Amino acid sequence: MLRPFLLVPAALLLAACNDQGRLPDEASIAPARGAALFAEGCASCHGADGTGGQGPDLTGITAAAGGTFPRDRVMAQIDGLGRHGDPDAVMPEFGAAGMGNTVIVEENGIGTPVPADLLALANYLETLQR
Secondary structure, rough: OOOOOHHHHHHHHHHHHOOOOOOOOOHHOOHHHHHHHHHHHOOHHHHOOOOOOOOOOOOOOHHHOOOOOHHHHHHHHHHOOOOOOOOOOOOHHHHHHHOOOEEEEEEOOOOEEEEEEHHHHHHHHHHHHO
């Protein structure tokens, strides 16, 4: 049985072996990059300003989460984590098509590989919150 504390170092070693795993440059994860990605892949359902349309309003995510933007949960939703193969899922699994180069996000001293486009989208969505 793998111990949970061994999974993080293993993930970091795998990321180190991946020539795409690197610290993010600001432009690759900037909200402006996320805005362009949103306009291309999300606005048709969520509206150009994120207030909804065919899909849900995305401007109240922080309020619904008690005042703190739930970045990891938002990224999991965009990626499709937990929805793989769900026949009732309406939103596409964007992670299945790949979401750009992997960057390392450090939080509490732990580095996690994250697709740059996924992080840029989450950063943009955070700017839309009311």
